[in-house]
Amino acid sequence: MDQNSFDNEPYLVEQLKIGQKEAYAHLFKLYHKELCNYMTAISGNPKVSEDIAQQTFIKIWDNRSKLQIGKNKLKRYVFKVAYNVFIDSRRKKNKESQLLESLKQQAYLEMTEVDSSLFEERLKMVEREIDNLPEQCKKVFIMSKREGLKYREISEQLHISIKTVEVHMARAMKRLKTQLTSFL
Amino acid sequence: MTRLDIRRIITRYINQEASQEELAILYEWVKKGNNKEVFKKLVQADFLVNYEEKPWETEAAFENFLGSIKSKDDVKIRYMGKGTRPQLWKYAAIITIMMGSSLYFLLTQTNSSSVPVDMDSDVNQITLQLDNGEVLTIDPETDGTVQSRNGSTMVSMVKGVLTQKEKKSIGKITNNTIRVPYGKNLSITLQDGSTVMLNSGSSMTYPSSFEGMETREISLTGEAFFEIAKNSEQPFIVKTKRMHTRVYGTVFNVSAYEDDEISEVVLVEGSVGVGRSLEGADHAIQMLQPFQKASNSLENEDLFTVEDVDVSSYISWTKGILTFENEAMEDIIKRLERQYNVRIENLYGELEERRFTGMFDEEDIEHVLRTIQAHTHFSYDKKDDLIIIKKPNKQ
Numbered sequence: 370m371d372q373n374s375f376d377n378e379p380y381l382v383e384q385l386k387i388g389q390k391e392a393y394a395h396l397f398k399l400y401h402k403e404l405c406n407y408m409t410a411i412s413g414n415p416k417v418s419e420d421i422a423q424q425t426f427i428k429i430w431d432n433r434s435k436l437q438i439g440k441n442k443l444k445r446y447v448f449k450v451a452y453n454v455f456i457d458s459r460r461k462k463n464k465e466s467q468l469l470e471s472l473k474q475q476a477y478l479e480m481t482e483v484d485s486s487l488f489e490e491r492l493k494m495v496e497r498e499i500d501n502l503p504e505q506c507k508k509v510f511i512m513s514k515r516e517g518l519k520y521r522e523i524s525e526q527l528h529i530s531i532k533t534v535e536v537h538m539a540r541a542m543k544r545l546k547t548q549l550t551s552f553l
Numbered sequence: 554m555t556r557l558d559i560r561r562i563i564t565r566y567i568n569q570e571a572s573q574e575e576l577a578i579l580y581e582w583v584k585k586g587n588n589k590e591v592f593k594k595l596v597q598a599d600f601l602v603n604y605e606e607k608p609w610e611t612e613a614a615f616e617n618f619l620g621s622i623k624s625k626d627d628v629k630i631r632y633m634g635k636g637t638r639p640q641l642w643k644y645a646a647i648i649t650i651m652m653g654s655s656l657y658f659l660l661t662q663t664n665s666s667s668v669p670v671d672m673d674s675d676v677n678q679i680t681l682q683l684d685n686g687e688v689l690t691i692d693p694e695t696d697g698t699v700q701s702r703n704g705s706t707m708v709s710m711v712k713g714v715l716t717q718k719e720k721k722s723i724g725k726i727t728n729n730t731i732r733v734p735y736g737k738n739l740s741i742t743l744q745d746g747s748t749v750m751l752n753s754g755s756s757m758t759y760p761s762s763f764e765g766m767e768t769r770e771i772s773l774t775g776e777a778f779f780e781i782a783k784n785s786e787q788p789f790i791v792k793t794k795r796m797h798t799r800v801y802g803t804v805f806n807v808s809a810y811e812d813d814e815i816s817e818v819v820l821v822e823g824s825v826g827v828g829r830s831l832e833g834a835d836h837a838i839q840m841l842q843p844f845q846k847a848s849n850s851l852e853n854e855d856l857f858t859v860e861d862v863d864v865s866s867y868i869s870w871t872k873g874i875l876t877f878e879n880e881a882m883e884d885i886i887k888r889l890e891r892q893y894n895v896r897i898e899n900l901y902g903e904l905e906e907r908r909f910t911g912m913f914d915e916e917d918i919e920h921v922l923r924t925i926q927a928h929t930h931f932s933y934d935k936k937d938d939l940i941i942i943k944k945p946n947k948q
Binding site for chain 2: 390406411520543
């Protein structure tokens with residue numbers, strides 16, 4: 370491989386450090402779309418996620434002279450910066466949230482390191498699993514996850530108690546987790 | 554605690570519905586044994602459920618990025634007012650409110666006698682209209698003192714800050730309206746010692762004294778940055794048509810332009826409450842945390858949305874810096890008109906939706922337009938104070 374190609378990560382990182390604009394164009398090409406998808410899955414809001422992506426690249430630019438990126442860790446670095454931007458914007462400071470948020474960050478970062486074909490496979494598997502959920506459970510799950518309704522709204526629409534909504538949601542999550550565990 | 558219970562809590566947590574109590578339970582649980590891994594797996598399962606491929610505008614985002622880093626390089630932060638004005642950054646609370654309203658509409662329950670606007674005054678001058686209808690013209694560049702015709706009011710301008718004094722013997726509280734045209738700014742000290750910096754195209758109505766009042770109330774259209782003198786017995790209230798803000802802390806910034814659709818309040822530090830109106834018992838008041846913005850729109854004035862924001866872009870105007878944070882050209886055009894006192898006509902409709910991020914420090918309008926042009930193609934003609942934006946010329 371050409372040593373002076375942006376496909377060569379150490380070279381790309383060097384060029385990012387010295388503020389070479391084309392290197393940043395390449396960084397956008399590499400990660401912008403995926404980062405937006407990723408942050409949308411986490412924040413639930415495409416607009417927010419585009420904003421976070423933008424702030425992330427600007428942050429990397431601002432800190433370019435201090436960039437310290439381990440071998441093949443560029444992607445992890447980019448996504449880590451993004452998650453920190455996201456967390457900073459939420460400003461939850463208590464110790465409970467901090468621990469849980471850092472676990473969440475670990476969980477999300479692990480996802481970025483998965484090979485893309487395997488990732489696709491998992492996405493399909495999740496779709497299949499959702500499809501196979503018991504009818505009412507599936508209905509509740511889709512209302513919550515796809516339509517973004519609150520538990521209270523679901524309970525009102527389906528005339529069931531909030532507790533029942535919760536049980537359905539927990540059951541769906543458990544099934545998905547069990548199915549995915551062999552992969553994850 | 555059954556396994557079902559904990560699963561339910563985790564699910565609630567992931568869906569951002571967990572209470573503080575559940576958070577504490579989850580915290581204790583996750584510390585035990587292999588639970589961290591179980592928790593992570595559930596988070597990942599949820600992530601996969603939420604994940605979908607969407608089209609994203611990477612190229613536009615990159616252009617936007619180039620715009621931001623370019624303007625960052627260009628800007629040298631200029632501290633405001635050649636050292637004559639207060640250093641606003643050190644203060645505690647800052648709010649921005651935007652709204653649309655008629656000033657007089659707001660004054661119904663204060664003791665204003667409806668005063669006709671003096672049509673003779675030059676629209677490009679800062680004016681102070683007194684209770685009796687008299688209009689004084691203010692020049693912030695020149696220090697001096699002006700007296701009203703009946704001698705009851707003394708207005709002094711010292712180093713860009715306006716102060717007003719009433720003759721004690723009169724003892725009557727009067728209402729004043731200060732109007733700042735496009736292209737100008739003004740600082741003013743109120744009777745209680747609070748200071749207000751008014752941005753271009755703003756007006757504020759305020760009493761000559763707050764003495765004997767339960768609250769200190771002023772009305773605003775446009776945008777202003779306030780440093781409020783502490784007085785817990787007499788809360789300070791900023792009224793705009795669609796939003797009332799009660800100040801518990803000390804300093805804030807209010808912006809309330811008639812032609813803006815969104816009203817918003819941004820708090821940097823301290824404490825404020827925002828509501829549709831602060832009168833009556835059952836009006837919901839939204840308390841803000843620092844670094845939060847509350848906003849409502851013309852379409853739904855009762856619905857306040859609260860979100861976390863980067864406050865610096867909301868208050869950079871107090872230092873003479875124009876900041877756009879991923880703002881639509883439609884809104885940028887309005888702000889340029891106010892800042893530079895020009896009229897901008899946009900004949901290139903598609904441009905309105907385009908977004909731009911950047912900062913400008915004291916550049917002239919043409920410099921600003923050319924910078925935006927570098928990232929968003931359009932052409933324009935400038936004739937005196939009229940700028941016409943058109944589709945880009947064919948190359």
